[in-house]
Amino acid sequence: MAVIALWLEFDGGAYVGWQYQTNGQSIQQRVEEALGDLCGGPVTVYSSGRTDAGVHARGMVVHFVVDHILPLAAYLHGVNQRLPADIAVRRVRKVADRFHARFSAIGKWYRYSIYLAPVRSPLCQRFGWHFTKPLDLELMRLAARDFIGEHDFAAFRGSGCSAKTTIRRIDSVELVEDGDFVHLDVRGSGFLRHMVRMMVGTLVQIGAGKRALSDVRRLLSQGVVDETRLNAPAKGLCLQQVYYPDYLLEPEESS
Missing domain, CATH: 3.30.70.660 (Pseudouridine synthase I, catalytic domain, C-terminal subdomain)
Structure with a gap:
């Protein structure tokens, strides 16, 4: 098992916010779809917090857990190839098993x-x-x-x-x-x-x-x-x- 953290940048203008909503596409949905396609199965992503519709980010941090880790470059370039132009992974890091994007933030x-x-x-x-x-x-x-x-x-x-x-x-x-x-x-x-x-x-x-x-x-x-x-x-x-x-x-x- 490994915990992987991603640093995201996005233009939130076209989205209903970070979290899944019934009235439109969310950042979370697009990121989980891209990761799932790369990893060959569903991936649950946990964020450092929620952003509302229209809010942007230069440094949103998220994490997910994998049983079999890919090279870190795959999570950077592979995910970005599957994301729309207004969302990008800017940084990837393997972090401590205790790390949580939301609850570890200070x-x-x-x-x-x-x-x-x-x-x-x-x-x-x-x-x-x-x-x-x-x-x-x-x-x-x-x-x-x-x-x-x-x-x-x-x-x-x-x-x-x-x-x-x-x-x-x-x-x-x-x-x-x-x-x-x-x-x-x-x-x-x-x-x-x-x-x-x-x-x-x-x-x-x-x-x-x-x-x-x-x-x-x-x-x-x-x-x-x-x-x-x-x-x-x-x-x-x-x-x-x-x-x-x-x-x-x-x-x-x-x-």
């Missing part, structure tokens, strides 16, 4: 991209939220500090969220200016459904003068979803990286 990095320009760009808008009004970025930076630390994020979860607890730890929220883009880099221990998109929407409302600077603290303390909050569009969100303990990224000597 942190994640999401990037949300906002395209700030008066005129839309067909090449930019697929991977960013086109926002035409000016934003006070310094005010947004000040408000973002209130997210840092361990808090109850009940006010920042979407409907249908099945998490057993809404307590999460945010390690950093950074605003990076990049030409006409502003990227919000959010790193933390884990995230609730729609949590990053709601965080971004709240910060944008503050930057646009639609909310008070103190609203982040107020929402965190109240723990109730505010119906006036803005949920940032899915297309601007990208899972950049998932973090694991180094020792789990190496196979056991007996494997």
Whole structure:
């Protein structure tokens, strides 16, 4: 037996998200179909988490278990030959038998991209939220500090969220200016459904003068979803990286 981890990159625009759904194709479906064809039988893939419809990834991590391992290059090139152009395996690694893409993760990095320009760009808008009004970025930076630390994020979860607890730890929220883009880099221990998109929407409302600077603290303390909050569009969100303990990224000597 061997545990194989894959690092995936994908454009989520054409998919209903990571997980199987009845209303369209999922990333999971395409990856499992490609692996099953390569391996000659069904393969179950476990992911580091779910992504919603339209969300992208540069570093989604998944794992699967095989009884008879192929050369690692086969999982890279063989799977990519069977995947559509908007999904790719970027890296393959044999990992520890105890490794689990979801439960072994110790942190994640999401990037949300906002395209700030008066005129839309067909090449930019697929991977960013086109926002035409000016934003006070310094005010947004000040408000973002209130997210840092361990808090109850009940006010920042979407409907249908099945998490057993809404307590999460945010390690950093950074605003990076990049030409006409502003990227919000959010790193933390884990995230609730729609949590990053709601965080971004709240910060944008503050930057646009639609909310008070103190609203982040107020929402965190109240723990109730505010119906006036803005949920940032899915297309601007990208899972950049998932973090694991180094020792789990190496196979056991007996494997």
